[in-house]
Amino acid sequence: MGQTIQIQTQDGSFSGYLAIPAAGKGPGIVLCQEIFGVNATMRQVADYYAEEGYTVLVPDLFWRIAPGIELTDRGEDFQRALGLYQQFDEDKGVHDVGAALDALRARPECVGQAGVLGFCLGGKLAYLAACRLPGVACAVGYYGVGIERALDEADNIRGRFVLHIAERDGFCPPAAQAQIREALGGRPSIELYVYPGMDHAFARVGGEHFDKASALMAHQRSIAAYRSEMGPHYDFSALWDKHCEHEFATRDVDATMATMVPEPYVNHIPTMTGGVGYRQLKRFYQHHFVHSNPPDTTLIPLSRTIGASQVVDEMLFCFTHTCEIDWMLPGVPPTGRRVEIPLIAIVKFRGDKLYHEHIYWDQASVLVQIGKLDPKGLPVAGVETARKLLDETQPSNTLMARWSESERQ
Known part of the structure; x- marks a missing residue:
């Protein structure tokens, strides 16, 4: 350089x-x-x-x-x-x-x-x-x-x-x-x-x-x-929105890659899917992500924090499991079930290009919602996690068997 x-x-x-x-x-x-x-x-x-x-x-x-x-x-x-x-x-x-x-x-x-x-x-x-x-x-x-x-x-x-x-x-x-x-x-x-x-x-x-x-x-x-x-000062919010538009709306892999640095990486933390470097990440986007999301996939933004070098997005990720989703449910055939989960994206930039994405969600909640995990006796929940995020008045502590005991103390 x-x-x-x-x-x-x-x-x-x-x-x-x-x-x-x-x-x-x-x-x-x-x-x-x-x-x-x-x-x-x-x-x-x-x-x-x-x-x-x-x-x-x-x-x-x-x-x-x-x-x-x-x-x-x-x-x-x-x-x-x-x-x-x-x-x-x-x-x-x-x-x-x-x-x-x-x-x-x-x-x-x-x-x-x-x-x-x-x-x-x-x-x-x-x-x-x-x-x-x-x-x-x-x-x-x-x-x-x-x-x-x-x-x-x-x-x-x-x-x-x-x-x-x-x-x-x-x-x-x-x-x-x-x-x-x-x-x-x-x-x-x-x-x-x-x-x-x-x-x-x-x-x-x-x-x-x-x-x-x-x-x-x-x-x-x-x-x-x-x-x-x-400075320099960049509009990270607009850059991230454009990246997501190419991922989920236009579904254009080349346009998606053009928003990123020459050697970026993506890590979906719960399933360790993604790619490191241009070639591996483009392969991932082309064959396992951009064209592998259900047609009704929607992202509902809840909050956004913009820092000096990164964006942190809190959102709901919603879809019907009508196709195999390699990056989130690899190897799991479509169940037809509806899924709504909180999702966090931590997006780092270098200059005006995306450098990496760290994506977090509760995999147990996904598995409960598609019927692959029985929540009985386990400290996990299904769609309730998404609903409580939108409505904080939904019941708290329902998984805590000892919650009722503290009321008397």
Whole structure:
């Protein structure tokens, strides 16, 4: 996705990796590297944020001591990276981040405001950039090393600053974390997030301490901050509605896929049906979903929550079981029974395209309604779950045998 450009300073020029969003332009982010140089990991992060709609520049901040170096996080490479970190001049590094910001703002692909993002060494630089450089709308640091030694600069922060802290980070031990919380906590423009049980580099994909759940949560918080301060802003509600229209109304698989990123995925949680990647998901849509829903299928929306990067829909999913529904009732012949169930869709976007869908419903309720599960003696219900969702005055606690006992207590 990216290209290499040159960044000019009074001390000389150095390279940077530039990733551009599919729209061709967007707000700018300077991505500050870990101690391993502008390696494949940093380029992947840049591409990731470009998918989110940003023009991202990753400057080679080691250009003064080891230009163009790319290291891994293992073995001798790790030791060499530590050596480079010890030689690194932090003040000159911040100067170079400023030069990268100037170069980014000068490009036609960068529109609107610009911010800074950094990991490890870059996390500290993101903090210092927020303190020292003008016009940084939003800075985000992941497990920055040494921030506690520069807390006296915090009063200079004019934009928004987000810091992700790994609870068990050996490079930012408990005492340092306490200093950071004491100095930065409670400020209206600063957000601190601690990730329990996580170690340094929990967001480095493929790394020894990578934790997907924490990485996803941190990314969502980061995107929320950037969106709030810099944009871009998308109409996720309209995009999701268009996607559903192609799924259930026009039943157009190609149009459905066109609303999604190049490599999306769908996971129907109760039955683990769906697909990962373009080819598998298109196959799923073509042969097992779009053309496999009963003709009277209807979706009744009840609520919608729109966040910085996702939509959460609460709805009723209603149909008559007149055909085999591969994705919901695989292998179950049509029963002719009517089904009405609450259904939750959590839809994540990257930029203006759908990235994934997580779909939840109560499979036991479906099986009760088609006559495949006898609810007698089991804590499950049939169509009553849908009816109570529409009418909260319907009886509660009917499955609790001990409910009557508490009335006398």
